[in-house]
Amino acid sequence: MIASSAGAVSLRRLLPAASFIGSADIGVSHITDRSTDCRPGSVFAALRGRTVDGIDYLDEAISNGACGVLTDRPITSTAVPQCVVSNSRIAYSEVCRALAGRPDQRLRVAGVTGTDGKTSVCSMIRKLLESCGQRCGQLGTVENYDGVCTETSTLTTDEPPKFWNSLSRMTSNRTTMAAVELSSQALDQYRVAGLQLDLAVVTGVTRDHLDYHGTPHAYAAAKGKIFGLVRKGGRAIINNDDPGSRDLFAKHNCGIDAITCSLDGPADLRATDLTSNKTGVRFTFQMADFAEQIQTELIGRHNVMNMLLAAAVAAEFGLAPEQIAAGLSKIKSPPGRLERIVAEPINVFVDYAHTPDALARVVDELKQITQGRLIVVFGAGGGRDADKRPLLGQAASNADLAIVTNDNPRNEHPQTIIEHILAGITSTTVEVRPDRCDAIRLALDAAVPGDCVLIAGKGHETYQEIGTRQISHNDAAFVRRYLSARHPATPITACA
Ligand SMILES: CC(=O)N[C@H]1[C@@H](OP(=O)(O)OP(=O)(O)OC[C@H]2O[C@@H](n3ccc(=O)[nH]c3=O)[C@H](O)[C@@H]2O)O[C@H](CO)[C@@H](O)[C@@H]1O[C@H](C)C(=O)N[C@@H](C)C(=O)N[C@H](CCC(=O)O)C(=O)O
Secondary structure, eight states, X not given: OEEOXXXXXXXXXXXXXXXXXXXXXXXXXXXXXXXXXXXXTOEEEOOBOSSSBGGXXXXXXXXXXXXXXXXXSOOTTOOSOEEEOSOHHHHHHHHHHHHTTXXXXXXXXXXXXXXXXXXXXXXXXXXXXXXTTOOEEEESSSEEEOSSOEEEOSSSSOOHHHHHHHHHHHHHTTOOEEEEEOOHHHHHTTTTTTOOEEEEEEOOOOOOOHHHHSSHHHHHHHHHGGGGGEEEEEEEEEETTOHHHHHHHHHHOTTOXXXXXXXXXXXXXXXXEEEEETTEEEEEEEETTEEEEEEESOOSHHHHHHHHHHHHHHHHTTOOHHHHHHHHTTOOOOTTSSEEEEOSSSEEEEXXXXXXXXXXXXXXXXXXXXXXXXXXXXXXXXXXXXXXXXXXXXXXXXSSEEEEOOSOOBTSOHHHHHHHHHTTOOSSEEEEOSSHHHHHHHHHHHOOTTOEEEEESOTTOOEEEETTEEEEOOHHHHHHHHHHHSOTTOOOOBOO
């Protein structure tokens, strides 16, 4: 829900193409799409859902005090004034934007989309800008930061009222820049319609959320909507090494220019001479005539690409190449993003990789820096894209030991999900431990000095969804707890 601090918004003025029934105009000072959140004076945004139709809840909205409805078709069964628009989700976001005082007009905004890497890139953008004394808000999967306060997120991209309120709080806190994650679902549902981006960043487009989008084509089409949000003079920033990103830009670019990033070929920003070692990656950062060696504690080529994408945003937002290079070398991984929990004598990483592509990439990267065996603990979510499960199994097959466990089985039988994963595993030693804590214990107990343990899929998450219950669980916290409680003579200490 959203309430205006700046007085009522006239829907006739804001939505000139709308038609009105029962009144020549509707003034809005509070709007919500949830009937239960309506209060006296609210306007109810009746949205067509995937499970139910908001119009069916209009009576409840009215009994809670709604005195107007925003709808995509005339409703015959009501006396409250109606504002009829062609797309009520777009109009809803635009009303929320107006009520929040159009904060994007006072911010420089980078929107980040992509199958993987959105959180890492947004967090890197913020860290680069902060390293030069700038304040940058951040909205996304792990946390929402308004320039002063941080709150834990519930969605990657919030629904319109919360999204626009968060941007508004940034401007109240004199924050002038923002990095926001834009999920494919949010783009598809027009949750941020009206947003004017300075930069549209695409980290990579592979496979995810087919349970929602149905086909890879529909998934890409949703992601492609990001370019339509770019304001005049704004630009795209593209992972040029990823065919999916190049293709997305070629098909949906809306006539905007792109800044390209590459580890492999010619591009506006480049990372060359990459060497991976146990403590991180060394590479040469190149941008126009500038070149400098960077040593980072982050692991993996994909993180170097994330750094380039963030560097491109920082440069567009005014940082000099020298400032960016200095900031890059200080960047640490965000929680649950290839986060190193233990460094010696075994390596233990927690990573959010839950797509086949991301898991395969992380397994490959860690193989390269591991002298001993790579042990991977992973599962797959229930109630979502079952086709990706054998692909996850295949992605883990490069490890020396795969321990298949529960992710968020939700309402599916955990054993069914595990069987699907096992069907894809081609060439590794496999253990099955449905209980995630058992699986992690097994991995840590099996590891000997020189080995590396990767716990994949849940990253920063603090719970497991099993049946209809949410069970408190965090991979990193469990590793730390287990190692500190294990035999006192065990010479393994978790990183701070
Ligand atoms: C699958 C999905 O995206 N669902 C979104 C969709 O829900 P829906 O179509 O099922 O809506 P519905 O339940 O049928 O209800 C239709 C309308 O009736 C209203 N209603 C319904 C019941 C009632 O009693 N009263 C009432 O007013 C609802 O508020 C809604 O406006 O439209 C709703 C209204 O906009 C969203 O709240 C809802 O997102 C929910 C919160 C959700 O969990 N979405 C997830 C899947 C999501 O977006 N995830 C991405 C993940 C990204 C990632 O993994 O990277 C994200 O951005 O977080």
